[in-house]
Structures are given as structure tokens and as C-alpha cells.
Amino acid sequence: MLCLSSRLAILKNPQYCFYSTAASNIIPLDILIVGGGPAGLTMLSSLIANNKLNKLSFKLIESNNLDNQIEKYDSLGRYDNRIISITPKNLDYLTTKINLPLNFDKITKFNGITIFNGSDLSTQTKSRVDLDTESYMCEIQNLVKSNYKFINNLNKSDSLIQNVKVDSIVKSELDNYPLVTLSNGITYKPKLLIGCDGFNSSVKKFMNYNGIGWSYDSFGVVGNLHLKYPPSDPSNLRGWQTFLKTGPLAHLPLEGDRATMVWSCDAAMSEAFAKKITNGEVLGSLINCAYVLSRLDYEYYLKKALKLFSSESVDEKAITALIDEMNIRVEQESENLSKINTDNSQDEMLYMDEHYPPLVKSVNLSTVGRFPLKMFHLDHYSKNRLVLIGDACHNTHPLAGQGLNMGLEDIKELVKQLEKANDLGIDIGNNELVLKKYFENRYPENSVMLMGTDFLHKLFAIDEPIVHKITNIGMDFFNNLDSVKKWMAFKVSGKN
Numbered sequence: 001m002l003c004l005s006s007r008l009a010i011l012k013n014p015q016y017c018f019y020s021t022a023a024s025n026i027i028p029l030d031i032l033i034v035g036g037g038p039a040g041l042t043m044l045s046s047l048i049a050n051n052k053l054n055k056l057s058f059k060l061i062e063s064n065n066l067d068n069q070i071e072k073y074d075s076l077g078r079y080d081n082r083i084i085s086i087t088p089k090n091l092d093y094l095t096t097k098i099n100l101p102l103n104f105d106k107i108t109k110f111n112g113i114t115i116f117n118g119s120d121l122s123t124q125t126k127s128r129v130d131l132d133t134e135s136y137m138c139e140i141q142n143l144v145k146s147n148y149k150f151i152n153n154l155n156k157s158d159s160l161i162q163n164v165k166v167d168s169i170v171k172s173e174l175d176n177y178p179l180v181t182l183s184n185g186i187t188y189k190p191k192l193l194i195g196c197d198g199f200n201s202s203v204k205k206f207m208n209y210n211g212i213g214w215s216y217d218s219f220g221v222v223g224n225l226h227l228k229y230p231p232s233d234p235s236n237l238r239g240w241q242t243f244l245k246t247g248p249l250a251h252l253p254l255e256g257d258r259a260t261m262v263w264s265c266d267a268a269m270s271e272a273f274a275k276k277i278t279n280g281e282v283l284g285s286l287i288n289c290a291y292v293l294s295r296l297d298y299e300y301y302l303k304k305a306l307k308l309f310s311s312e313s314v315d316e317k318a319i320t321a322l323i324d325e326m327n328i329r330v331e332q333e334s335e336n337l338s339k340i341n342t343d344n345s346q347d348e349m350l351y352m353d354e355h356y357p358p359l360v361k362s363v364n365l366s367t368v369g370r371f372p373l374k375m376f377h378l379d380h381y382s383k384n385r386l387v388l389i390g391d392a393c394h395n396t397h398p399l400a401g402q403g404l405n406m407g408l409e410d411i412k413e414l415v416k417q418l419e420k421a422n423d424l425g426i427d428i429g430n431n432e433l434v435l436k437k438y439f440e441n442r443y444p445e446n447s448v449m450l451m452g453t454d455f456l457h458k459l460f461a462i463d464e465p466i467v468h469k470i471t472n473i474g475m476d477f478f479n480n481l482d483s484v485k486k487w488m489a490f491k492v493s494g495k496n
Ligand SMILES: Cc1cc2nc3c(=O)[nH]c(=O)nc-3n(C[C@H](O)[C@H](O)[C@H](O)COP(=O)(O)OP(=O)(O)OC[C@H]3O[C@@H](n4cnc5c(N)ncnc54)[C@H](O)[C@@H]3O)c2cc1C
Pocket: 034, 035, 036, 037, 038, 039, 040, 061, 062, 063, 064, 083, 084, 085, 086, 140, 164, 165, 166, 196, 197, 198, 199, 200, 201, 202, 220, 221, 222, 262, 371, 389, 390, 391, 392, 398, 400, 401, 402, 403, 404, 405, 406, 407
């Protein structure tokens, strides 16, 4: 029986008529997850793996065709281009708490990262910070596939609905539950709706909260690298990052003579890298120049390369000459740096190996892609019966490699709060008693990460000699603070 106010609302607002009168078209559920990216799928697997929460009824909807996506990934025969770093504590959660069948043949452990101040004018005074933070390079598709396998292996494939989008979300007039109508015509009425649908989240729009954010007016260009030779000690790999005028360039290890890059560039440069440069050796040699040469030398070769590929007809001879010239300059500067910084010939031979990234032979152009970079943080992650995780509520610059790691931390906290509510017999969609606790425990930590990353990006983007000097002094000072570095490494990776 409908109360008077509901009946009046139905008369005034016909969109509620369907939901109130045709109740048989509405499927009730405990949990509906929107978005089957890495965060959404891991959320679903976490529910399935949890002995208490897996008694609930839940479904995940994803607009892409995951079967096709995984088939395409399997047929690649090489690394996919979306490769991210995952912290040891998050990898541990995925493997021991959920038991995901990740393909470890394609996961590369590295033991630390070295950061250079690439804005310095001289190669010899370029400051560096060596952080011993263990991390793991893993393709996003490896994570997606292992979740998919896990869900199917446990006969939970009916909880995964692919190729279907959210058409609308409205509030039920009767009891304020969300009514989620999909592109296949089905409407779900969940006790709890979890939005894992990324930056353009439909759940976020429905929640209608404010947030802070800005675009970096730049793109992250990703691509897989073929090295000239594999690193000399495969059990002690490092990641590398240099802050250039256009943003940071990261060079991260994969198995053997493979590596991957994330190069932050402005729109024009990223378009040239992704669409105009038709020779992978040019890009590879430019990466070597960015790390080994002085800033002015690197910028000279960058300008020259962009000019060569901006003309209608590409001059092949000029390209070969440019690659040779860059390689010779890098070789000369490497010899110079080794001589200056060592006092015997044996150390001299090892110097570049130990202090600089392995030289790149070429970038595999078929793997080059670009992603717009932004910072965004929503003021609240939850409302009654609604909650957000991952990129749906926060986005960050990839320079700290923390985007999905924050999403995985969100999942752990939300699962903890849902489990507590379940134990105490509290409604899992209650904001005050359950969902807000998740938000209150995650928001401060995510804020620190987002603001810290934004600060670093802005600091290194200031192209003023005095600021370069100050950052150099700061980096040298920081590099000598072993205990602070250890604490920071522990905070990020969860490992001493
Ligand atoms: C260049 C670059 C490098 C990065 N490096 C790192 C790194 O080293 N470490 C790290 O931790 N993070 C990194 N990140 C961040 C990381 O990639 C993201 O944080 C992560 O992919 C977000 O996952 P998500 O599942 O929250 O969102 P998404 O990946 O955006 O997934 C959202 C899903 O929802 C689906 N969807 C959207 N709308 C609907 C709808 N209406 N109905 C149904 N489905 C819908 C989409 O199809 C998609 O599958 C990097 C990002 C970039 C751009």
C-alpha cells in the first residue's frame, strides 16, 4: 500500500510510476557494483573470497566485453601497454587474501627507484634521490584476467554482467533505495550500490557531491621499451624517473631486455610521440638523452626530432643521422661521467650500470598510447546506500604510481567495514554506521597522497634557475636522510 505522499509524487513525476507499480520488473539485491575495471573486479573478487560476505547476493555490471578484451590480451604475444606498479602490501592482498591466479611470469619485481632532477643544466650536478621502495610491475590486463578467471573458477560467472551499461539511476520514492536501470532493460534495487566506474562515474554524478581538481594540461605517454642489453643484475632491478621541463619521464623495468615508460608531455609533444614519430629508435635514443645528457643537449635533440617528423615527407637519411648523433653523444657523456665519478678502471666500467637506467634501443611504436592527466578528489565518498571506490572518487598524476594502489586500499577498507556491519547485523547500506566510516578512514590518506604528488609535480614544473637550485639542494639533503627515506618507503610499500 502506497502512502499519500508517495502517490502524490507518482502523479507529479511519472518516472516513478513504473518503479512503484511494476514491482515485478525490479530485482532486489544486496550489492550492485558498477564498473568492471581493475578496481570493480577486485571488489567483486573480494566479496566472493570473503566467507562472511559471500553469503550476500551481488552482481557487477561492465559496459565492455570482457571476454573479447581478455582474448585480445591473450593473443598479444608481448606485454600490453598499460603496465602499472603495485605495492607489495597490495600484491600480498591480491594473492593471499583473495587468491587471484595472477600470471607471475609477467610480473616484475623491482627494489627501488632513482629520481633525477632533469631540469639541472649540468650533467655533473644533476641531483638524485635513491629510494629503496620495493614494487611490482604488472599489466592492468593481468589483474583483470586473473579476477575474471577467479570469478569463473568459483562458478560465480552469473555475478558478472558484461556488455551492459547503466542507463539511469533514480531514487525509489517508497524507501529511497537506488533503482539502477541497465541498457538491457533490467532494473536492480540494491541495498548498496558501489561505484567503481572511473572518472566519469554515473554513481558519482548521481551522488552529486563537489570535489577539488584540475587538469595538468598534459598527457601520460605510455609505451614498451626494448633495451640495448638487459640489466647486469636481474635480481636487483630499479625504476628510474627524471623530472624534465615538460613533466616526469619514468623508465620502469620488465623482464630481460624489456622495460616500459610513462612520459608526461604537453598536448603537442604527446601527439607527436603517439602519432607522428614513425621511428621507434628516435624515441628510444631521446629517452637515453633525457637521462644522460645535460638539459640543454637533450632539449636540442628533442626539438630536432619533433621538427623532422613535423614535415609531410620524412627524410630517412636525416633520421638515421640523428639517431647516430644522439647515440654518440650519450656514449661520450657516459664515458665522461664514469671517469669523473670513479677513481679506478673497474669502477669506471660499472658506473653507468649502477647509476643510470639501462640504455634504450627502441620504443615499440604499436604500444604507444596517451592518457590525459588530472588531479581530482571528491569531498565525500558515500551517502545512504551509495559508495565510491578507485578512480570514481580520486585521480592522480602517475608520477608516484599510486592511482590503483589507492583504489586497492579503498577496497580493503570497505570490505572491512562491510564485514563488521555484517557481523553486527547492521544494514550494509547505512551511511552513518558503515559507509561513512570507510570514507573517514580513507579520505585523509588519499588526500596526503594526492596533494603530495600534486606538490611534487608543481615544484618540478617551475622553470626558474633559483627553484632548480633549491630543489637540487633539497634532493641532495633528502638523499642523505636514510631513516626518513626508510620510513617513506615503508609508508608507500608496506615493507621495510
Ligand atoms: C599513464 C598512467 C600510468 C599509471 N600508472 C599507475 C601505477 O604505476 N600504479 C598505480 O597504482 N596506478 C597507476 N595509474 C592509475 C590506474 O591506471 C588507475 O587508477 C586505474 O586504472 C583505475 O581503475 P578503476 O577500476 O578505478 O577505474 P577504470 O579503470 O576507469 O575502470 C572503470 C570501469 O567502469 C566501466 N564503466 C564506466 N562507466 C560505466 C557504466 N555507466 N556502466 C558500466 N560500466 C561502466 C568502464 O568500462 C571501466 O571498465 C596510472 C594511470 C595512467 C593514466
